[in-house]
């Protein structure tokens with residue numbers, strides 16, 4: 001089943017996730033949606049020093065928004081901030097050095113941020129694809145710690161500030177890759193070797209054909225992106241005051257794709273989207289009035305809400321499984337709360 005999902009998904013990707021897919025979708029975009037003045041609104045973007053996060057920060061700064069860049073490396077963050085300020089002439093760009101894979105650090109940062117700052121929009125963009133099992137100092141698998149637990153803690157801890165704001169939104173950058181996976185709640189940190197030999201063999205066959213998804217840990221990251229989509233749906237039902245969305249940027253030429261998926265990058269290079277194309281729907285969800293009119297909790301691609309499951313993919317989770325995910329994350333997050 002997983003091999004079937006991978007093959008169907010890759011063909012869909014060639015049609016929709018490439019530069020050509022973006023250009024076709026963009027014919028239906030309403031240009032005026034992004035003609036907004038964001039002065040007085042405050043945006044936090046994780047992983048804002050590079051790739052899609054940086055492109056998003058630039059677009060928001062260009063429109064006068066206050067930008068809070070949450071980055072793990074001060075040197076890279078300061079260099080990106082300088083470029084964003086130089087191009088936008090907007091001085092309201094601030095760097096916060098936070099390692100999103102460190103649960104305690106994320107709690108501390110978020111709880112001190114809400115004391116003295118307003119926040120209208122949180123953009124959960126930071127993500128990593130570490131290609132082998134790596135454990136953080138807190139004993140957490142690194143991809144899970146960054147992509148799921150870091151996102152969970154930051155969002156939950158910032159909700160009090162978001163709920164005080166007008167038109168508050170949370171946008172989580174996930175991936176269409178999650179369409180190939182069902183939610184797995186039993187092995188959140190890939191301790192059990194989720195991928196047995198047969199499964200790895202089958203999936204590697206698809207990888208050889210497509211160049212897509214290098215290493216078993218690619219699949220782990222895709223599991224995490226499914227978790228982000230489920231979290232978004234659940235948060236939307238729990239916190240009606242805030243507008244939540246998750247999204248797929250398409251396949252964009254960013255440092256992450258170059259370094260974590262070199263063979264995919266080499267095969268697809270001419271077909272990949274620019275960073276600005278990949279960031280377009282993130283920006284639209286964060287700033288456009290039309291986006292806030294969509295129901296909360298949906299998954300977007302090229303400014304449209306799209307299905308979160310492939311036809312006949314049997315990737316739907318039960319509400320009990322989703323409850324268990326939320327409970328497991330809540331328990332784990334509380335263990336690290338200062």
Ligand SMILES: NC(=O)c1ccc[n+]([C@@H]2O[C@H](COP(=O)([O-])OP(=O)(O)OC[C@H]3O[C@@H](n4cnc5c(N)ncnc54)[C@H](OP(=O)(O)O)[C@@H]3O)[C@@H](O)[C@H]2O)c1
Pocket residue numbers: 046047048049050051052053070071072073076098099100101102125126127128146173174175176248249250251252253254255256257278
């Ligand atoms: N590009 C695509 O085709 C594509 C497709 C689907 C989904 N996505 C998603 O898009 C998001 C952005 O990725 P990208 O393609 O723009 O890659 P990128 O250029 O490598 O950006 C990733 C950003 O996340 C930051 N980051 C990683 N781990 C972090 C941590 N522990 N703490 C704080 N920041 C951390 C990186 O910081 P450093 O610079 O310090 O490493 C970088 O700023 C990711 O969530 C990715 O999964 C991308």
